[in-house]
Amino acid sequence: MKFIHLTDTHVVGSGLLYGQDPAERLTEAVTSINAEHSDAEFVIVTGDMTHWGDADAYARFADEITKLQIPFHLMVGNHDDTRSLMQTFPDLPRDENGFVQQVIETPRGRFLLLDTKASEGHAGAYCDKRCD
Numbered sequence: 001m002k003f004i005h006l007t008d009t010h011v012v013g014s015g016l017l018y019g020q021d022p023a024e025r026l027t028e029a030v031t032s033i034n035a036e037h038s039d040a041e042f043v044i045v046t047g048d049m050t051h052w053g054d055a056d057a058y059a060r061f062a063d064e065i066t067k068l069q070i071p072f073h074l075m076v077g078n079h080d081d082t083r084s085l086m087q088t089f090p091d092l093p094r095d096e097n098g099f100v101q102q103v104i105e106t107p108r109g110r111f112l113l114l115d116t117k118a119s120e121g122h123a124g125a126y127c128d129k130r131c132d
Contacts, residue, residue: 001108004033004043004070010079011049011064013056022051026064034069041106042070044113047077049085058088076100076117078124097129 006029011022033043045065050057065072074092076082082100086092093102099115118125 001106002037002040004037004040005046006033006043007046008048008077009045009061010051011057011061012051013054013060017051023060023064026061027067030064030067034067038069040070042104043068043072044075044111045072046075047117048079049074049077050081051079053079053081053084055084055087058084062088073102073104073113074100075113076115078117078122080117082115082117095130099130101130 009022009026009029010017011026015021033040049061049065065074074085074089076085082098085100086094092100094100095102101115102113104111104113114126115130116124116126
């Protein structure tokens with residue numbers, strides 16, 4: 001089974017981040033995945049889709065990631081803002097407690113996509129509510 005792991009795209013609403021445009025780099029990654037890895041089952045983006053978690057950055061991220069020709073799954077990172085993310089991707093799977101997490105069943109095994117963003121600050125967390 002082949003899948004693509006993409007992480008820490010850190011897209012910003014406009015301008016540069018540390019002298020680079022993260023959205024341009026995401027465009028290059030999506031182009032490469034479509035051209036060279038279209039046989040993959042899916043892409044998992046493991047968080048930090050945006051750098052500041054703002055709506056404009058999620059809009060730019062969405063403009064690029066939706067150009068993928070294979071399915072993709074998004075996970076929340078410590079730079080992400082769940083509220084802004086859900087406004088851009090309202091159909092993301094959430095559990096009964098509102099955490100963005102899901103189980104993906106494949107012929108090769110089970111993928112657990114867990115939401116480990118702490119409710120306050122930049123740290124990770126995994127409380128009892130997320131285990132259910």
